[in-house]
Amino acid sequence: MGTENTRTIAVDYLARVEGEGALYVKVRGDHVVDVELRIFEPPRFFEAFLRGRSWLEAPDIAARICGICPVAYQMSAVHAMERIAGVEVGGHLRELRRLLYCGEWIESHVLHIFLLHAPDFLGYPDAMQMAADHKSIVEKGLELKKHGNAIVNLLGGREVHPINVKVGGFYKLPDQYSMRELEDQIKRARDLALDTVRWTSSLEFPGLEIDHELVCNGKAGEYPMNEGRIVSSAGLDIAVDSYDENFIEEQVEHSNALQSRVKGRGAYLTGPLARFNLNFELLHEPVKQAAREAGVVASRNPFQSIVIRALEVFYACEEALRILRDYDAGLPPAVDVDARAGTGYACTEAPRGILYQRFSTDAQGQVTDAKIVPPTSQNQLAIEQDLGALVPQHLDKTDDELTHLCEQAIRNYDPCISCATHFLKLELDRGPADA
Amino acid sequence: MAVKKKLAVFKFASCDGCQLSILDLEDELLTLAQEITIANFAEASRAVLDGPYDLTLIEGSITTPHDFARIRELRDMSKFLVTIGACATAGGIQALRNFADVSEYTRLVYARPDYVETLHKSTPIAEHVPVDFELRGCPVNKHQLLEVISAFIADRKPNISSDSVCVECKRRGTVCIMVAKGTPCLGPLTHSGCNALCPTYDRGCFGCYGPQDNSSPAALTQYWQELGTDPQVMFRLLRNFNPATEPFRSESEKWAPKTPEQ
Numbered sequence: 093m094g095t096e097n098t099r100t101i102a103v104d105y106l107a108r109v110e111g112e113g114a115l116y117v118k119v120r121g122d123h124v125v126d127v128e129l130r131i132f133e134p135p136r137f138f139e140a141f142l143r144g145r146s147w148l149e150a151p152d153i154a155a156r157i158c159g160i161c162p163v164a165y166q167m168s169a170v171h172a173m174e175r176i177a178g179v180e181v182g183g184h185l186r187e188l189r190r191l192l193y194c195g196e197w198i199e200s201h202v203l204h205i206f207l208l209h210a211p212d213f214l215g216y217p218d219a220m221q222m223a224a225d226h227k228s229i230v231e232k233g234l235e236l237k238k239h240g241n242a243i244v245n246l247l248g249g250r251e252v253h254p255i256n257v258k259v260g261g262f263y264k265l266p267d268q269y270s271m272r273e274l275e276d277q278i279k280r281a282r283d284l285a286l287d288t289v290r291w292t293s294s295l296e297f298p299g300l301e302i303d304h305e306l307v308c309n310g311k312a313g314e315y316p317m318n319e320g321r322i323v324s325s326a327g328l329d330i331a332v333d334s335y336d337e338n339f340i341e342e343q344v345e346h347s348n349a350l351q352s353r354v355k356g357r358g359a360y361l362t363g364p365l366a367r368f369n370l371n372f373e374l375l376h377e378p379v380k381q382a383a384r385e386a387g388v389v390a391s392r393n394p395f396q397s398i399v400i401r402a403l404e405v406f407y408a409c410e411e412a413l414r415i416l417r418d419y420d421a422g423l424p425p426a427v428d429v430d431a432r433a434g435t436g437y438a439c440t441e442a443p444r445g446i447l448y449q450r451f452s453t454d455a456q457g458q459v460t461d462a463k464i465v466p467p468t469s470q471n472q473l474a475i476e477q478d479l480g481a482l483v484p485q486h487l488d489k490t491d492d493e494l495t496h497l498c499e500q501a502i503r504n505y506d507p508c509i510s511c512a513t514h515f516l517k518l519e520l521d522r523g524p525a526d527a
Numbered sequence: 528m529a530v531k532k533k534l535a536v537f538k539f540a541s542c543d544g545c546q547l548s549i550l551d552l553e554d555e556l557l558t559l560a561q562e563i564t565i566a567n568f569a570e571a572s573r574a575v576l577d578g579p580y581d582l583t584l585i586e587g588s589i590t591t592p593h594d595f596a597r598i599r600e601l602r603d604m605s606k607f608l609v610t611i612g613a614c615a616t617a618g619g620i621q622a623l624r625n626f627a628d629v630s631e632y633t634r635l636v637y638a639r640p641d642y643v644e645t646l647h648k649s650t651p652i653a654e655h656v657p658v659d660f661e662l663r664g665c666p667v668n669k670h671q672l673l674e675v676i677s678a679f680i681a682d683r684k685p686n687i688s689s690d691s692v693c694v695e696c697k698r699r700g701t702v703c704i705m706v707a708k709g710t711p712c713l714g715p716l717t718h719s720g721c722n723a724l725c726p727t728y729d730r731g732c733f734g735c736y737g738p739q740d741n742s743s744p745a746a747l748t749q750y751w752q753e754l755g756t757d758p759q760v761m762f763r764l765l766r767n768f769n770p771a772t773e774p775f776r777s778e779s780e781k782w783a784p785k786t787p788e789q
Contacts, residue, residue, distance in 0.1 A: 108572065112538060134540040134590045134591045134645065135633070137623075137632045137633075137635075141621075141623040146759075156542055156768070158542050158543065159541075160543055203550060207550055207571065208571075211573075217572050218565070218573065218574060220557065220571070231557070234553040234554075235553065250666075251551060252545075252548060252551070253666055255730060256728045256730070
């Protein structure tokens with residue numbers, strides 16, 4: 093396709109990502125002249141209809157932004173609201189929230205590793221067809237995913253849009269026996285997770301090293317999930333309430349979604365690769381050891397994110413076991429919180445990157461303003477830069493091969509397009525494939 | 528062996544959670560893939576087989592002019608069309624816009640509202656095309672979803688209860704939190720499917736599965752009043768994930784704050 097030395101790679105509907113997006117790359121000679129990750133998810137206006145709702149409803153409403161990572165939306169919402177109330181939820185409740193997040197990391201990462209990303213590495217259109225030749229691998233993945241879901245199910249009530257999270261803690265805590273059973277299940281998961289690290293590290297990775305600015309929570313004294321300062325590989329080190337002064341969201345002509353940038357610098361990368369690189373020392377020793385054996389320590393290759401996800405699954409299993417060992421069903425499920433006027437900020441680590449939320453409420457706890465910045469809108473520019481760097485290295489490939497490689501590179505970020513409160517539909521000039 | 532039937536899954540305005548429920552069928556997914564051809568399911572596969580499809584699952588509501596046209600095309604190429612979840616079945620939480628000024632919403636969220644193409648209402652699929660079966664829930668119950676697909680493979684009617692959450696709760700033997708604790712609960716009005724989840728977690732039902740047919744909302748809101756429930760709380764309970772569906776819509780109007788707002 094194409095005339096003379098112009099090639100166009102167009103994917104009208106990206107597969108194996110969550111939500112609706114498309115890809116457009118234009119190459120002239122050996123230069124990429126245009127890269128667009130196009131998002132055509134219809135707008136749903138969460139930030140608008142959160143206004144006027146009760147602060148106590150925010151966790152349940154925000155969860156509906158994303159069926160893949162609802163816990164992340166609930167966690168950012170409850171922390172923002174508790175900061176307005178001036179309450180710090182600590183002790184066992186803080187630990188149990190971390191446990192819930194471990195469950196979501198496991199289920200979401202494992203979904204991505206086995207069902208969405210691995211088929212690219214092995215050359216299958218999907219995991220079901222991959223299972224025809226690699227049945228035991230896919231079965232192990234599904235089993236591991238199920239163990240992660242078991243955490244969210246028990247502590248959250250159900251795996252998609254959990255119902256047990258509230259401002260101040262939980263509605264009800266699970267009984268001792270159920271948590272003991274869960275612990276046995278997670279021990280099995282830990283073994284599967286280590287197998288997954290070893291298996292993913294044996295895959296073949298296209299070479300790609302881009303010096304993206306890595307952004308995540310840090311300085312939390314633990315591998316980050318629910319809190320920390322926002323830090324970056326370029327020296328950013330800010331409190332969460334300074335997010336708006338340091339990051340900007342822009343509506344740019346060539347893209348159809350709001351894109352986030354670090355003010356004064358530009359694109360950045362958030363998610364497993366950032367967390368892993370900036371918080372490596374905080375991983376448990378067996379996880380560090382597995383990372384060394386996998387040969388991914390300090391890796392900046394986005395294609396190796398599949399291994400980093402597996403390492404984070406391993407970490408989440410270890411961390412879940414630590415929390416489960418100390419579980420005491422006799423402790424209270426929540427602390428009391430009272431509405432008051434103010435603004436609260438929170439940034440937590442969704443599986444695919446930082447999820448920022450800011451809420452303002454009046455004295456009765458009615459939401460007067462809401463801002464939500466999902467991880468995928470933050471990673472958009474980095475994805476486009478990766479494609480711009482990758483394509484010129486692979487111009488010898490056929491159009492089909494190159495298209496598939498570009499899709500794989502997008503899937504490196506586990507993009508969750510439905511997350512995108514902001515994403516919107518534009519009238520697009522798709523053009524014919526050979527335009 | 529008979530030719531396998533073709534399954535397609537399409538998404539409109541939604542969160543992906545209902546179609547994720549298919550991939551959450553960890554124990555059944557591989558068997559399911561043997562029994563039916565997954566012909567078009569973008570979240571799970573790059574492989575796309577052209578229509579017509581024997582069974583098409585629709586997630587999400589209609590909110591854009593483009594989707595308004597797309598659903599008609601999908602209906603034309605589908606033998607059976609089933610909606611999965613509150614968005615496709617009832618317009619979803621994004622139907623809160625139906626009570627508001629959408630141009631103001633657009634201005635609130637987007638710097639360049641002129642870029643945004645959206646309809647003033649979020650509407651269920653059945654308002655646009657005939658639907659063969661509606662599976663409710665925000666999100667759907669994955670076991671019910673499996674039952675719908677299995678019934679279809681076996682050429683039988685899905686065995687999905689149309690009771691209320693209240694009946695499910697009694698069947699489960701959970702003590703009524705409304706009677707015992709005075710917690711307002713939407714269970715008597717809400718369609719079953721979640722196995723009365725919230726009351727088992729000491730929480731009142733908040734209506735994820737939408738209204739059950741033949742429910743009597745006025746009797747429930749009167750009871751809530753007797754419990755001393757704040758009218759604002761009643762209003763919000765009736766107007767969250769299925770706000771545009773009767774009788775939630777009309778009953779919520781009765782408790783709407785005096786100054787119009789969400």
